[in-house]
Amino acid sequence: MKRILVLTGAGISAESGIKTFRDADGLWEGHDVMDVASPFGWENNKELVLDFYNQRRRQLLNVKPNKAHYALKELEKKFEVQIVTQNIDDLHERAGSKNVIHLHGELLKARSTFDENLVMDWKQDINVGDFCEHNFQLRPHVVWFGEAVPMFQTAAEIAEKADIVIIIGTSMQVYPAAGLLDFAPPSAPVYFVDPKPNINPKGKLEIIEKTAVQGVPYLVTKLLKDK
The missing domain is CATH 3.40.50.1220 (TPP-binding domain)
Structure with missing residues (x-):
């Protein structure tokens, strides 16, 4: 075969x-790519990054x-x-x-910031304060720029x-x-x-x-x- x-x-x-994220001007939904899709952006403003991917996840659950x-x-x-x-x-x-x-990576999964191999299915929002079993913040299971x-x-x-x-x-x-x-x-x-x-x-x-x-x-x- x-x-x-x-x-x-x-x-x-x-x-x-x-949506394909990146607009003609290089912005992702009005954000600089590095603000919402990089380790720097994550360390600088976790709430912004989580909100960006939470919106993407909600949209994904409503399309076919x-x-x-x-x-x-x-x-x-x-x-x-x-x-x-x-x-x-x-x-x-x-x-x-x-x-x-x-x-x-996969939008409908979350992973631990302590152990990158600790990945779980996740269909709801990820919020600041959502922790893995080791009490570390969860993040989207997505490969960011620079990773x-x-x-x-x-x-x-x-x-x-x-x-x-x-x-x-x-x-x-x-x-x-x-x-x-x-x-x-x-x-x-x-x-x-x-x-x-x-x-x-x-x-x-x-x-x-x-x-x-x-x-x-x-x-x-x-x-x-x-x-």
Whole structure:
């Protein structure tokens, strides 16, 4: 069974109604990125950071997977599919995808500031004073700017074994995620689904200049038909 690596970014979730955070002026919901998504911001104003992610979490609980998410699930009928997402939502899982790696963490989880391996499911707000079992403050289980991306090595190993690569809704400008393509075998065809593609043509690249909701079902139908 051929292996497919699917790399997804904010574009696939945006069509479910999730805001992509970063505005044209570089701000995230009116905040400087470093104020709400960095260790510095956390130490400087925990309430602001928690409120930012609390709002994101509430929104996530009120949206649903879209046709692109569900189409990717269909690929599992004839392929071994591994999704590596830069998104912190759970829409891939809700659509039924079985193998999902979150490079940048998960919004519906919290973790201890004492032990980063102490992670728990968390669907409500995180407030100042919410402690782990060791009496240390909880924080969002999200990778902030300046922090290591612990799942990158796992994702790179998956990329090395991929027979096909699909990229959806990501600018391929954010590292280290953008570097994953370099680990894929040169022989692996790459499908890039984005309404405004910005990628350097190389190897076996096919650009599908459509939104995720339009382009992913089209591509999935094509791959299943050709199988």
